[in-house]
Amino acid sequence: MKAFGKILGLFFLGLLLIVVALGFALTHLFDPNDYKDEIRQIARDKANLELALNGDIGWSLFPWLGLELHQTTLASAATPDKPFADLQMIGLSVRVLPLLRKEVQMSDIRIEGLNLTLSRDEKGRGNWEDIGRPAQASATTGKPAETQPAPQPTEPAEEKPAQPIKLDIDSLTVNNARIDYQDAKTGQQFSAEGIELTTGAIREGSSIPLKLSAFFGTNQPVIRARTELQGDLRFDRALKRYQLENAKLSGEVSGEPLQGKTLTFGAQGELLADLAAQIAEWNSLKLSANQLLGLGELKVRDLDKEPKLTGGLSIAQFNLREFLEGIGQTLPPMADGNALGKAELVARLNGTPTSLALEELNLKLDDSSFTGRIAIADFAKQALRIQLKGDRLDLDRYLPPKSKEAEGTSAARKTEVKETVASAGQSGTTPLPKAPTQQAWSEEPVLPLEQLRKLDIEATLSLAQLTLNKLPIENATLKTKGKGGLLNLEDMRGNLYNGTFEAKGQLDVRQQVPQLSAQKRVARIPVEKLIQAQGEKPPVKGLLDMTADIKTSGNSQKAWVDTLNGNANFVLNDGVLVDANLEQQLCQGIATLNRKSLSGEPRGKDTPFEELKGNLVFRNGVANNPDLKARIPGLTVNGNGDVDLRVLGMDYRVGIVIEGDKSAMPDPACQVNERYVGLEWPLHCRGPLELGAKACRLDKDGMGKIAAKLAGDKISEKLEEKLGDKVSPELKDALKGLFKR
Incomplete structure (x- = not known):
């Protein structure tokens, strides 16, 4: 028995020596370079591929089936003079015996200097699309072949599922590879160069270390990026499950969108693609972009249909202003140079290939906090949807500061007003102030028209406290829609100084000159607070009720005022004319008729009133008030005139009627007797609005008639x-x- 085993062993040893000898003979006596033409023809016929073998073919047969190709190019047989791929060298080898067991055991695979040049012509056809299709047989000129009888259908044999080939590769190395893509129709170009890929042993179900680096570039817009990816790859082809563990992506990007600045980015986490369940996940996500740091998780389902994204994102507090400036995004001028200094965000993510929504949003911006939802409903249309609720927002911080031109206009007008006030005096005996002439409004553009024309927005915003134009608005709500250059302010309301306001409006920027319209209503708002908020001294106090329906056009403060048209009505209750004593003005008139001089000083500098009301008709920036009426204890005041909003000036004719109150006047020279009761004592008021009733003087023509x-x-x-x-x-x-x- 031992002898039989020895004989059997010698037999197999002899067989192995014969196989090795045969392999040695084949590799040394058979040269594949002699068959390059046949290889090219096979590639042409079977794959419609033009194969150029410019270098030597090196090979080995046993125990490794090895192959090396040098200086090789590939082209479509239709365009043989336009190769789409070339490489300097590819080397690989595989064990022969495991192939019989459908196992691929390979040594290192090396690819050097691979260049892929892919392109689409103006008809959208790629230069690689014919590859892999067998060449069509040439037409024969002889007799047509005899028609063969159609084969009879047979019972289909029961197919067994193919067993996947088991992979076992020591390593894969790609050096100095490059990919270029160009689209003749769009002019778009893309490149990936300096591609370097190294892996560890590639075995199914095992962790495969890999490292990939490359430089990317595009021309529309011009962008350059350097990237590097590291991680451990694990896959199971039977389960269609692929994982990239300990993934680390890092790099830098620069180009036209960044205006010469550089963005340094990074991302880490655990990636999974389960093609059987049609899901992909990125767990334990950590990301960075310059000083921005975030954590999150992402999950995509329905990979074979319309993918749907869910997940969460948390961004730690960072300086938003510095971040935006660091990536070349120029911020518009703001009144507060430190605005956007702090920002942080926590949200749930929902998205599709065309949309993205931040749900359950918690956003902190400077000193403000918001909750709600922000979504881009359509990336292509830039359709923005906002639903936010906040605690407070000082909007003045983010609005543009006054331009030099506006400051110059304001300074010139203030100088004119100051000179008018100085010459107006206090007693009302000085000449009537001159009408103002200096323009009060800026010609600087206000609205970003091009951006507004593209805007597609639906927004609802509510704030516990909103500061706008220095006005502390409480419980503010805003609802607006805009699309195709037509923006509608559907509702804006809030509380202001214990009063209320409401407004609706429309902005139409579809034509060259924007058109604006608004409907407003305010109730019991202290008018002096509105004036003080603008840095002006109020000439009047009281609770204002007003409704207005106005229209205007243009894109500057001056244009809006110059083209202002519409109407309004107002009532001012429980008010005071500040620094204006109408009683003293009346005294002066009576003393003049009595041919006496006033001997004392006025008892007070203000004039209280119960009600001041009227209607306004706006025509190209001038408000005509035909029916001004005021009720003052013992007096009735009637008036009519114009308020020129272009220069913030007024020109009024006012009549004061002494009613039933016939008590003694404060000065003996103006004692009232019954002859003065019922007479309308005339005043003429002219000058800057800031003067209020201080701009009023006795109307000499009217006094002559009296x-x-x-x-x-x-x-x-x-x-x-x-x-x-x-x-x-x-x-x-x-x-x-x-x-x-």
């Missing part, structure tokens, strides 16, 4: 006393009329 009337009444009384019943009533009336003319 004097003539009073003189006529006095003569009539004397005639009555002298004539008594001695003349007929007709003659008596004629004489009275003569003196009243």
Whole structure:
């Protein structure tokens, strides 16, 4: 038995020596380089591929089936002079015996200097699309072949599922590879160069270390990026499950969108793709972009249909201003140079290939906190959807500061007002102030028209406290929609100084000159607070009720005022005319008629009133007020005139009527007697709005008429006393009329 085993062993040893000898003979006596033409023809016929073997073919047969190709190019047989791939060298070898067991055991695979040049022509056809299709047989000119009978259908044999080939590769190395892509139709170009790939042993179910680095570039827009990816790859082809563990992606990117700046980025985590379940996950996500740091998790399902993204994202507090400036994004000028200094975010993610939503959002921006939802409903249309609720927002910090041109306009007007105030005096005996002439508004553009024309937005915002134009608005809500250049302010309301306001409006930027319209209503808002918020001294106090319906056009403060048209009505209750004593003005008129001089100082500098009301009609920036009325204890005030909003000036005719209150006036020179009751004492008010009633003076023409009337009444009384019943009533009336003319 031992002898039989020895003989069997010698037999197999001899067989192995014969196989080795045969392999040695084949590799040394058979040269594949002699068959290059045949190899090219096979590639042409079977794969429609033009194969150029410019270098030597090296090979080995046993126990490794090895192959080395040098200086090789590949092209479509349709365009043989336009290769789409070339390589300097590819080397690989595989054990022969494991192939019989459907196992691939390979040594190191090395690829050197691979270049892929891919392109699409103007019809969208790629230069690689014909590869792999067998060449069509050439047409024959002889007799047509006899028709063969159609084969009879047979019972299909029961197919067994193919067993996947077991892979066992020592390593894979790719050095100095490059990929170029160009689209003639769009002009777009893409390149990946300096591609370096190294792996450890590639075995199914085992952890495979890998490292990949490359430089990327595009021309629309011009972008350059350096990237490096490291991790441990694990895969199971039977389960269609692929994992990249301990993944680390890092790099830098620069180019036109970054305006010469550089973004340094990084991402880490555990990646999984389960093609059987059609899901992909990125767990334990850590990301960075310059100083921005974030954590999160991402999951994509329905990979074979329309992928759907879910997950979460948390971004730690960072300086948003510095981050944006660091990636070349120029911020518009803001009143507060430190605005956008702090930002942090926590949100759930939901998305599709065309949309992304931040749900359950918690956003902190500077001193403000918001909750709600922000979404891009359509990336292509930039459709923005916002639903936010916040605690407070000082919007003034983020608005543009006054331009030099606006400051110059404001300074010129303030100088004019200051000079007018200085010459106006306090007693009302000085000449009537001059009408202002300096423009009060800036011509700087306000609205970003191009961005607004592209805007697709639906937004709902509510804030516990909003500061706008220095006004502390409480419980503010805003709802707006905009699309195709037409923006609608559907509702804006809030509380202001214990009063309320509401507004609706529309902005149409579809044409070259923007059109604006608005409807407003305010109730019981202290008007002096509104004026003080603009840095002006209020000439009047009181609770304002107002409704307005206005239209305007243009894209600057000046244009909006110059083209302002519409109407409004207002009521000012429980008010005060500040630094304006109408009683003193009335005293001056009475003293003038009494031919006396005032001997004392006014008892007060203000004039309280119960109600001040009227209607306004706006025509190209000038508000006409035909029916001003005010109720002051003992007095009624009527007026009409214009408020020129272009220069913030006024020109009014005012009449003061003494009513039932006939108490003594504060100065003996202006004692009221019954002859003055019911007369309308005329005032003319002209000058900057800031002067208020201080811009009012006695109307000399009107005073002359009152004097003539009073003189006529006095003569009539004397005639009555002298004539008594001695003349007929007709003659008596004629004489009275003569003196009243």
